[in-house]
Amino acid sequence: MRLLSKPRFLLLAFVVLALALLITAGQYFRLFERGLFMVQEWRHTAEWRDKSIWLPDYRATRQAMPIEGLADVSALTFDPDRRSLFTVTNKNSEIVELSLDGKILRRVPMTGFGDPEAIEYISTDVYVITDERQQRLFRVHLSDDTAFVDAADSEQLSLGIGLNGNKGFEGLAYDAANHRLFAAKERDPVRIYEIHGFPQVDAARPFSVHIVDDPERDARLFVRDLSSLQYDERTNHLLALSDESRLVLELNADGKPISALSLLGGQHGLKKGVPQAEGVAMDDQGTLYLVSEPNLFYVFEKQALE
Numbered sequence: 001m002r003l004l005s006k007p008r009f010l011l012l013a014f015v016v017l018a019l020a021l022l023i024t025a026g027q028y029f030r031l032f033e034r035g036l037f038m039v040q041e042w043r044h045t046a047e048w049r050d051k052s053i054w055l056p057d058y059r060a061t062r063q064a065m066p067i068e069g070l071a072d073v074s075a076l077t078f079d080p081d082r083r084s085l086f087t088v089t090n091k092n093s094e095i096v097e098l099s100l101d102g103k104i105l106r107r108v109p110m111t112g113f114g115d116p117e118a119i120e121y122i123s124t125d126v127y128v129i130t131d132e133r134q135q136r137l138f139r140v141h142l143s144d145d146t147a148f149v150d151a152a153d154s155e156q157l158s159l160g161i162g163l164n165g166n167k168g169f170e171g172l173a174y175d176a177a178n179h180r181l182f183a184a185k186e187r188d189p190v191r192i193y194e195i196h197g198f199p200q201v202d203a204a205r206p207f208s209v210h211i212v213d214d215p216e217r218d219a220r221l222f223v224r225d226l227s228s229l230q231y232d233e234r235t236n237h238l239l240a241l242s243d244e245s246r247l248v249l250e251l252n253a254d255g256k257p258i259s260a261l262s263l264l265g266g267q268h269g270l271k272k273g274v275p276q277a278e279g280v281a282m283d284d285q286g287t288l289y290l291v292s293e294p295n296l297f298y299v300f301e302k303q304a305l306e
Helices: 006-028 031-043 045-051 215-219
Strands: 058-066 073-079 084-089 094-098 104-111 116-123 126-131 136-141 155-158 169-175 180-185 191-196 210-213 228-232 237-242 247-251 257-262 277-282 288-292 296-302
Touching (some): 031 045, 031 257, 073 169, 084 116, 126 169, 180 228, 191 215
Parallel strands (some): 073 116, 073 277, 169 228
Antiparallel strands (some): 058 296, 094 104, 136 155, 191 210, 247 257
């Protein structure tokens, strides 16, 4: 049996190496699961389109608009009372209120917060802010005349689940009907925790917190990281934003991914890909808002069926 010639051997070695790299990349970026999901999404369009958010029907109507005066936006939430959006900055910590077209309405300085990464509307003038590194949640009060927010004046909850530096809680979402606060752990591993009892609904009752996780559900999230969450009370579905995977996933009430919005250029009307998506929010009309570092603002609206 003749030995392979050197050129043929080198070609075979190159093919084997290329296949190994392809398989490794596929596992790292969860490409195989993502491909399977795309097929399933297409097959189940008729089943889910009318009873879900259904992200494939969304198109960018405002994209990559700089938010003048900001440099490090992180997270996003919709306030139905003020009909505006709120974000936080973590370098020079501030709560920033934005109009629905991405203009700054006001800035509120924050003191005592180490690394604020997420903000979530809870009820009138009440919000929860998360400190990523310390895995600490703060219930803060923000009225129209609030001049600054001090962490020392806030009800606090320290979670301390799987502490690993700058890979803590990046996203929050709130289910007001069932008083559930969802908190997303960024990565290593990706997790979504369901927190009951914080913030307190009835101050007369004893303070009691219960935390629920679902590793089986989280294993189905074929994303590299989590940056933000949004709960939709009309469908009881959860939106999960991933920066590294350039994707927004819709999870049904059982935690199963059913639709997706790609943040790559050429998809959903995007001229260019969203560079570093940090926050997603949805208003009461179903319009999606997204912010990307350092200060880019996007709007996605659902298109009428043809």
